[in-house]
Amino acid sequence: MTLAEAAARADELAGSGAVQELARLRAEWDDELEASARSSDFRERALAFRSVGMFRWRAKEQLLRRGLEDDSPAARGSALLSLELLSRDHPSTVNSVRPLLHRIATSDGNAAVRRLAVLALKNGSPQRETIGLLEGIGADDDAESELRQAAARIAQQLRRKQQARR
Numbered sequence: 001m002t003l004a005e006a007a008a009r010a011d012e013l014a015g016s017g018a019v020q021e022l023a024r025l026r027a028e029w030d031d032e033l034e035a036s037a038r039s040s041d042f043r044e045r046a047l048a049f050r051s052v053g054m055f056r057w058r059a060k061e062q063l064l065r066r067g068l069e070d071d072s073p074a075a076r077g078s079a080l081l082s083l084e085l086l087s088r089d090h091p092s093t094v095n096s097v098r099p100l101l102h103r104i105a106t107s108d109g110n111a112a113v114r115r116l117a118v119l120a121l122k123n124g125s126p127q128r129e130t131i132g133l134l135e136g137i138g139a140d141d142d143a144e145s146e147l148r149q150a151a152a153r154i155a156q157q158l159r160r161k162q163q164a165r166r
Helices: 003-016 019-037 042-054 058-068 073-087 098-107 111-121 128-139 145-165
Strands: none
Touching: 003 019, 003 042, 019 042, 019 058, 042 058, 042 073, 058 073, 058 098, 073 111, 098 111, 098 128, 111 128, 111 145, 128 145
């Protein structure tokens, strides 16, 4: 079985609630995942970062932080996909890397990576700075259309969340 196959199996197990089987699979693939994340091949790093989310491996959040700072857009994108998945039930996952997500959303050289950072921000706490940043991106005529639309939509969602808390 390859890491990609193990990650797909882990995703199935997580979806079905098979917690013990998922834990065994994590233990079996821990070293392989760590080695892949350190690979010189960006494809292996991207697979490792994406696998963290598929394994629902909250203990590997620090590894995702490294992925967010990777030189490869594919690796950064994969780390963002995993971060978004892990943060659906745990806003602290996004909150812990919020400044880095802000930087990626505003200045990453890859438009798809910027969109993924914006999407990940929707799962964090509705902070004023994030809402303002997303509204700014949404109003930026120089930004690509899909990025502007996503940022405006998520800013609106966060504003609603913020108002519901009051």
